[in-house]
Amino acid sequence: MAQNPSSAPDTSRRSERSRRAIYDAALALVAEVGYPKTTIEGIASRAGVGKQTIYRWWSSKADVLLEAFLDLSDQAAEAAGQKPYxxxxxxxxxxxxxxxxxxxxxxxxxxxxxxxxxxxxxxxxxxxxxxxxxxxxxxxxxxxxxxxxxxxxxxxxxxxxxxxxxxxxxxxxxxxxxxxxxxxxxxxxxxxxxxxxxxxxxxxxx
Amino acid sequence: MAQNPSSAPDTSRRSERSRRAIYDAALALVAEVGYPKTTIEGIASRAGVGKQTIYRWWSSKADVLLEAFLDLSDQAAEAAGQKPYxxxxxxxxxxxxxxxxxxxxxxxxxxxxxxxxxxxxxxxxxxxxxxxxxxxxxxxxxxxxxxxxxxxxxxxxxxxxxxxxxxxxxxxxxxxxxxxxxxxxxxxxxxxxxxxxxxxxxxxxx
Amino acid sequence: MAQNPSSAPDTSRRSERSRRAIYDAALALVAEVGYPKTTIEGIASRAGVGKQTIYRWWSSKADVLLEAFLDLSDQAAEAAGQKPYxxxxxxxxxxxxxxxxxxxxxxxxxxxxxxxxxxxxxxxxxxxxxxxxxxxxxxxxxxxxxxxxxxxxxxxxxxxxxxxxxxxxxxxxxxxxxxxxxxxxxxxxxxxxxxxxxxxxxxxxx
Amino acid sequence: MAQNPSSAPDTSRRSERSRRAIYDAALALVAEVGYPKTTIEGIASRAGVGKQTIYRWWSSKADVLLEAFLDLSDQAAEAAGQKPYxxxxxxxxxxxxxxxxxxxxxxxxxxxxxxxxxxxxxxxxxxxxxxxxxxxxxxxxxxxxxxxxxxxxxxxxxxxxxxxxxxxxxxxxxxxxxxxxxxxxxxxxxxxxxxxxxxxxxxxxx
DNA sequence: ATTTAATCGAGACGGTACGTCGCGTCTTTTG
DNA sequence: CAAAAGACGCGACGTACCGTCTCGATTAAAT
CATH class of the missing domain: 1.10.357.10 (Tetracycline Repressor, domain 2)
Incomplete structure (x- = not known):
């Protein structure tokens, strides 16, 4: 039952905990030190996560930040009720x-x-x-x-x-x-x- | 009349040849490989110039490119006569x-x-x-x-x-x-x- | 039992292959071009190794060479049987x-x-x-x-x-x-x- | 009345003042920061001398130091009278x-x-x-x-x-x-x- | 409840570029 | 014309991250 190597990670086993931690770390770092000084290693270390866990699910720093920001916007929208719709x-x-x-x-x-x-x-x-x-x-x-x-x-x-x-x-x-x-x-x-x-x-x- | 310590290079001794070569290299590289893959080392090497010569006169890659682009615009404006004024x-x-x-x-x-x-x-x-x-x-x-x-x-x-x-x-x-x-x-x-x-x-x- | 911050690489994960390659490159370069012209970059490149791998395990060029030479001596002694003991x-x-x-x-x-x-x-x-x-x-x-x-x-x-x-x-x-x-x-x-x-x-x- | 370019500086015009300053700077620096951290630029700057003045009369850092040390020994010997002869x-x-x-x-x-x-x-x-x-x-x-x-x-x-x-x-x-x-x-x-x-x-x- | 296989934290690795230092050469200005 | 000053091309430094690659140790799905 071999699997296509280095592709298609199993979404069902994904750690929700890590995903959230990565979002938080990414947003916090961008706010604190700016985007250019925000690094994948920095995000991983701050999130208490291995680098591979980031590379497994995202393709770049910008990608991580985009998802994190979308997530943040969704949360904010949800929190604010229906206002901006x-x-x-x-x-x-x-x-x-x-x-x-x-x-x-x-x-x-x-x-x-x-x-x-x-x-x-x-x-x-x-x-x-x-x-x-x-x-x-x-x-x-x-x-x-x-x-x-x-x-x-x-x-x-x-x-x-x-x-x-x-x-x-x-x-x-x-x-x-x-x-x-x-x-x-x-x-x-x-x-x-x-x-x-x-x-x-x-x-x-x- | 003392000087700011360890700084302030002598503008009058500046090499016009190097400056032009750096502008050209910077613009060419940005056009060819894009801004993120344009590096100071790449500009220096393409311009046939030491890295220090770049660091002596500019503080960052963006700085070099801005000056290069301003220079290009000036040239273009001059070449085009009075049209865009x-x-x-x-x-x-x-x-x-x-x-x-x-x-x-x-x-x-x-x-x-x-x-x-x-x-x-x-x-x-x-x-x-x-x-x-x-x-x-x-x-x-x-x-x-x-x-x-x-x-x-x-x-x-x-x-x-x-x-x-x-x-x-x-x-x-x-x-x-x-x-x-x-x-x-x-x-x-x-x-x-x-x-x-x-x-x-x-x-x-x- | 906390660790000294930002230090102490994990010896058990160390690459034996790289260590040998670095020894060989260091000794070869010293023999070929002399000690002053032997550089860390030269050793790394000749050994097919990143510079950081050298800096991770040794503190200086002299340090690398001393270990390489000790290793060489041990090998020579071993090869020569018990003679020099x-x-x-x-x-x-x-x-x-x-x-x-x-x-x-x-x-x-x-x-x-x-x-x-x-x-x-x-x-x-x-x-x-x-x-x-x-x-x-x-x-x-x-x-x-x-x-x-x-x-x-x-x-x-x-x-x-x-x-x-x-x-x-x-x-x-x-x-x-x-x-x-x-x-x-x-x-x-x-x-x-x-x-x-x-x-x-x-x-x-x- | 052209002169063979880049060769044979005229000894009679040599500045005794600079020579002494270079000796002093070289010996002081070696004593203070050690030989490897002693640099030609450092000697020149400390001696209040242009780098070229050093390169004109000596071929290397070691050369400067050897002459400086010989000079020091001669002085010491002279000061001590005939003792060590x-x-x-x-x-x-x-x-x-x-x-x-x-x-x-x-x-x-x-x-x-x-x-x-x-x-x-x-x-x-x-x-x-x-x-x-x-x-x-x-x-x-x-x-x-x-x-x-x-x-x-x-x-x-x-x-x-x-x-x-x-x-x-x-x-x-x-x-x-x-x-x-x-x-x-x-x-x-x-x-x-x-x-x-x-x-x-x-x-x-x- | 156990097995089992993928994800996870960790971080060593081969690299590339960074920004700095010093080399030895060259050029300009001053005495 | 030597000397001071220092810009220049160059090469190496030691560091920071990159993206890839093992390693056990969880950990959640399939037995």
Whole structure:
């Protein structure tokens, strides 16, 4: 009953304990010493785990961190109840968008999220495969909420019918993203409010 | 007038030959094998230079690459004459912006620029000091061109007077930047044209 | 029962294969290019071994060479049977000593032994700790053979009873050692024969 | 009026000031940090001298140290008057030799001499060319004094006529040298006295 | 309840690159 | 033109991690 050597580890025997310890160690190290100084050996030692246990289940440091961060996000979402699964619809699109963006501003400043998400974003810029997974698993689901809210606004006539919501949302989301990623400007409530106003009414005189 | 101990190499004795060779080697290696596999040893060996000569003048791999890339940009700008120092003003703001953004789309696809600028952008996400230098020395000067063009448009009445041009430009520039940085969507002329239209006229019905 | 932090590699997991390869490489390099041009990197590369494997088990180049040379000596001794474990006793002390010293003269000229033993001797002159180990593990056991032979000679009356054998042996051994170490004179059978004669009968007339 | 490039510096223009400073720095450094950690750069910097000034006049670190040490010995000899230029002849050979050896024991323990002479001896073991110069310029002149004293003793009948003085002196000088060089035993007045007794009267009963 | 086979902690191994030190050469400026 | 200063190409240092590879010792599924 020989087995294909060096492949397909048996998931049913996997140690849950080790997995959690590795997530915790990875996130803690990235927060404490930064992503570049976080090493597989460091994670293993801090998690009280053999290196092979990491290499058996993940293919790279970025991979570990991505999973750890996804796990963290899931936990956070679960803990916070249903809050982020939809953008509130009070009938006032501008107000609703400003609220959500203000919450995002707060989140971007939270140190617990900042270190790992910056690290993953940076890695994703240069590593397309990881970048696409980062987007597909974390970013896109959140952007989809804006698409939904904008669609609803189109039905009430708050947004022109011809507008593509997937592009439209970038008018106020991407500027915030770029300021955060590249330090191209300060990030304040006033700024995001302005973005929403500009995006909704345009730059040209009416 | 004593000196900072054990430091401050004499700039006047610096070898111009080595500096050029290091720039060339760094850019070539990043393009050929990617940023993470580009090593100081590799740059030194390819440039026919001692490692110490790199460490004497730069503090890190990212530092070398940033200077090399700045130098490359300067050269490119010089070679191209005065073209990129201002955004053309034909009186039609939308057309002018679409033209410039289409040129940017082409540039973002140019492999000679893509590898190093992606690498620097990624490094800058995680290394604030470098990120700010990247922005100040490369990005901001280019964004300033948009500010100038938008100001001109305000004077002709194409743009509302109350609009802040520095923020306004982000409505069409940041979405393109984010798609390029994070692979959040395809990058086409049609896309950038749409961005300009949305940004100028807003999402809300008029 | 805690451990000294970050140290004490596990001897039982040590690779015998690597140890042998390192001994061989070290001795070969010292013989071929000389001690100063023998480098840890050179030994590692020639032995097909990582540098860390050397640093894990030895503290310096001299340390490696000393162990390699001890190993070589043990092997040589084993290969040669019991020959060098005792100085023959034919009843004629002078003849016996002359024979052993002639053999030593031959050995000192053997290139396989000369390079490493000179290197170790030189290092020992300047590095007391290594010097003492060199003496304790290599030199002293051989000198002890002379002590034994001289003791036997005292019992047969060939040597005066009051003589201290440990000092006595230096009268003929040290001159040879010094000529070899410091190039203070030629090394021949005639010379060592003379030393034995002078030492046994003294310089003063009888 | 071109000159053969890179050869034959002009001795008449040599800076005496620099030479002295280099000697002093070399001896001080060897005494303070040991020979291996003494570097050309260190000597130059301590002497307030350019590296080239050292390379112009000496071929190696050992070379500098040998000259510095010879200079030191000459100075010491001059300062001490005529003392070491001959071994006293009181008519009692044994007493005279014991006295000189006791003085040597003292000298070997003097830290000012020990560091550089050990370093040079070690270098000489492994570097035949330097070793021979060390012997010719420092050791042999001193051994010649013993030759002279032993010749005188042969004329008075204290030493047998057939004895070769150059070999005879090694019976008591070499053991002391070896104990000092290789740490093969303690160095005391008693020890050197014993050596003289054994050497003069031999080991065999009379 | 026992067997049994894969996972686990541990860490030695062959490597690559790091950032530093010193070598010996070369060049520039000063006395 | 020697001398100080020190940048340069180079090579080795000793260290940190990489990813692979054994080793017993659990440990959970299949007997």
């Amino acid at each position: 939809t953008i509130p619809d009070t009938g006032d699109l501008a107000a609703d968008l400003k609220n959500v963006l203000r919450a995002t501003v707060d989140e971007l400043g939270d140190p617990a999220f900042e270190a790992p998400s910056r690290a993953l974003a940076a890695e994703g810029v240069v590593n397309e495969e990881l970048g696409r997974r980062f987007v597909a698993q974390l970013l896109e689901p959140q952007l989809q909420l804006y698409v939904d809210r904008l669609r609803a606004a189109q039905e009430t006539g708050e947004v022109r019918p011809g507008i593509d919501p997937r592009i439209a949302l970038e008018l106020f989301v991407s500027p915030l993203a770029q300021r955060w990623l590249q330090y191209t400007g300060p990030i304040t409530y006033e700024y995001t409010d302005t973005l929403v106003d500009y995006a909704l009414h345009g730059l040209a005189p009416r | 201002t955004i053309p003003d034909t009186g039609d703001l939308a057309a002018d912006l679409k033209n410039v953004l289409r040129a940017t789309v082409d540039e973002l696809g140019d492999p000679a620029f893509e590898a190093p600028s992606r690498a620097l952008a990624a490094e800058g996400v995680v290394n604030e000091e470098l990120g700010r230098r990247f922005v100040a020395q490369l990005l901001e000067p280019q964004l300033q061109l948009y500010v100038d063009r938008l100001r001109a448009a305000q004077e002709t009445g194409e743009v509302r007077p109350g609009i802040d041009p520095r923020i306004a430009l982000e409505l069409f520039v940041s979405p393109l930047a984010q798609r390029w940085l994070q692979y959040t969507g395809p990058i086409t002329y049609e896309y950038t044209d749409t961005l300009v239209d949305y940004a100028l006229h807003g999402l809300a019905p008029r | 005792t100085i023959p006793d034919t009843g004629d002390l002078a003849a016996d000593l002359k024979n052993v010293l002639r053999a030593t003269v031959d050995e000192l000229g053997d290139p396989a032994f000369e390079a490493p033993s000179r290197a170790l001797a030189a290092e020992g002159v300047v590095n007391e700790e290594l010097g003492r180990r060199f003496v304790a593990q290599l030199l002293e056991p051989q000198l002890q053979l002379y002590v034994d032979r001289l003791r036997a000679a005292q019992e047969t009356g060939e040597v005066r009873p009051g003589i201290d054998p440990r000092i006595a042996l230096e009268l003929f051994v040290s001159p040879l050692a010094q000529r070899w170490l410091q190039y203070t004179g030629p090394i021949t059978y005639e010379y060592t024969d003379t030393l034995v004669d002078y030492a046994l009968h003294g310089l003063a007339p009888r | 001959t071994i006293p002849d009181t008519g009692d050979l044994a007493a005279d030799l014991k006295n000189v050896l006791r003085a040597t024991v003292d000298e070997l323990g003097d830290p000012a001499f020990e560091a550089p002479s050990r370093a040079l001896a070690a270098e000489g073991v492994v570097n035949e060319e330097l070793g021979r110069r060390f012997v010719a310029q420092l050791l042999e002149p001193q051994l010649q004094l013993y030759v002279d004293r032993l010749r005188a003793a042969q004329e008075t009948g204290e030493v047998r006529p057939g004895i070769d003085p150059r070999i005879a002196l090694e019976l008591f000088v070499s053991p002391l040298a070896q104990r000092w060089l290789q740490y093969t035993g303690p160095i005391t007045y008693e020890y050197t006295d014993t050596l003289v007794d054994y050497a003069l009267h031999g080991l065999a009963p009379r």
